Amino acid sequence: MSKIRTRIAPSPTGNLHVGTARAALFNELYARKQGGEFVVRIEDTDKTRSLRKYEKTIMEGLKWLGLSWDEGPDIGGETGPYRQSERGNIYGQAIQKLLDSGQAFNEEGSDVIKLKVKAQEVEFEDLVRGKVTVHSDTWGGDFVIARALNDPVFHLAVVVDDDAMRISHVIRGEDHLTNTARHILIQRALGYDSPRYGHLPLLLDERRRKLSKRTGETSLLAYRDEGFLPEAMMNYLALLGWNPGDNQEIFSHEELIKVFTLEKVQKGGAIFSRTKLVSVNKEYMKTMNPTELWQRARPFFGTEAVKLDDEYMAKAIATEQTRVGTLSEMPEALAMFAPDWMADYDPSLLVWRKSDARQTQEHLSRLVEQLEKTAGEDYTEEELDKNIITWIDDNGWGKGDVLWPLRVALTGRENSPGPFEVASVLGKKESLRRIGLALDLFNS
Ligand code: GLU
Numbered sequence: 001m002s003k004i005r006t007r008i009a010p011s012p013t014g015n016l017h018v019g020t021a022r023a024a025l026f027n028e029l030y031a032r033k034q035g036g037e038f039v040v041r042i043e044d045t046d047k048t049r050s051l052r053k054y055e056k057t058i059m060e061g062l063k064w065l066g067l068s069w070d071e072g073p074d075i076g077g078e079t080g081p082y083r084q085s086e087r088g089n090i091y092g093q094a095i096q097k098l099l100d101s102g103q104a105f106n107e108e109g110s111d112v113i114k115l116k117v118k119a120q121e122v123e124f125e126d127l128v129r130g131k132v133t134v135h136s137d138t139w140g141g142d143f144v145i146a147r148a149l150n151d152p153v154f155h156l157a158v159v160v161d162d163d164a165m166r167i168s169h170v171i172r173g174e175d176h177l178t179n180t181a182r183h184i185l186i187q188r189a190l191g192y193d194s195p196r197y198g199h200l201p202l203l204l205d206e207r208r209r210k211l212s213k214r215t216g217e218t219s220l221l222a223y224r225d226e227g228f229l230p231e232a233m234m235n236y237l238a239l240l241g242w243n244p245g246d247n248q249e250i251f252s253h254e255e256l257i258k259v260f261t262l263e264k265v266q267k268g269g270a271i272f273s274r275t276k277l278v279s280v281n282k283e284y285m286k287t288m289n290p291t292e293l294w295q296r297a298r299p300f301f302g303t304e305a306v307k308l309d310d311e312y313m314a315k316a317i318a319t320e321q322t323r324v325g326t327l328s329e330m331p332e333a334l335a336m337f338a339p340d341w342m343a344d345y346d347p348s349l350l351v352w353r354k355s356d357a358r359q360t361q362e363h364l365s366r367l368v369e370q371l372e373k374t375a376g377e378d379y380t381e382e383e384l385d386k387n388i389i390t391w392i393d394d395n396g397w398g399k400g401d402v403l404w405p406l407r408v409a410l411t412g413r414e415n416s417p418g419p420f421e422v423a424s425v426l427g428k429k430e431s432l433r434r435i436g437l438a439l440d441l442f443n444s
Helices: 018-033 052-065 090-100 154-164 174-190 220-225 230-238 253-259 274-287 290-307 310-320 327-333 357-374 381-394 399-411 419-443
Strands: 005-008 037-040 104-106 113-115 121-126 130-135 143-148 169-173 196-200
Touching (some): 005 018, 018 230, 018 253, 052 230, 090 143, 090 154, 130 174, 143 154, 169 174, 174 196, 290 327, 310 419, 357 399, 381 399, 381 419, 399 419
Antiparallel strands (some): 104 113, 121 130
């Protein structure tokens, strides 16, 4: 059997669509699993709409996602060039051959070149959908393959390229089903072997409409810019129309290569759920090493980032990483760890339930003494916990009466990680400064 070779063939007429990214992933997984090869080809036959800037962002998107390819416009390869605009006269030759053999003709009046099609059923065995039959009436029989000898349309170019690049499997969206029937007719006319086809279910939004810009974000890189991790994005894309048949949902790239099969791709539409994507992203953030997570989150802190100490920020991130949904939420979630943090909350927030301002001030002042006396500069959460809880108990106070104002003093927030966790990141000096600020608020 010939070598497994798959491809993704994006048209550079817009940003990399999440549907194209999913198709790229499935093609890559399919090839990798079987020791085959994966090719990237840029389909820029549409000269007016194809733009280099889109090609650039498409390639950037595929790289960001973590895919790798064996041949492509950036790395070359033996079946290149990888832009249709640079592949020379191979399309013209194929068109000429079809004209010479009488299988194609110049339409009178318009001069476009059409493939002659007898009314017929075109049948093929789809790797996802099983036997598929499309009648040539679906697209009206004869169809345009070129606007001129040197100006092929998509249908012709794709067939010529897939053959020249020895593509064995074409895995693409279900929206190409009737195109596939046309492509098979061109292949027959040119005497080519047809590759195997597998059509992926359409991506739908949460209301089961075709996923579109109007109802959700479809640009892959917009998800990067929003702070989704590429490994989470890849994982989520893999689940769009495929599942391993058990409950596992978190897969590394390596694991996906091991378990991916086209048999487990579903026929029905695949729902793109942002909520689900966030939950997958959270799973990745939760388990990521805080030092690495900080490096990933850093760009989202903008110019502030230079002021932040890496070790300190890794510790800070560890307190929030199980709560935050995306990297872009990090600056807001970690605002309380800013070295120049100022107390700008209402002092009434410091008072716990049945306690009052006087008692709260008393507790905070005593806490200052206790911390100065007993805590080392880099105390751990556990040391602090033991020390302070015993001290509260010894004084016969209610825990909330002391811990609530402490937590608010340290964070300025109603909701935050626990006070000892936060204090251990801030360190003794900064914690004392913040308790001092809280006491000042009462007096101002
Ligand atoms: N250029 C086509 C597209 O972007 C690719 C279709 C195919 O995979 O054959 O939809």
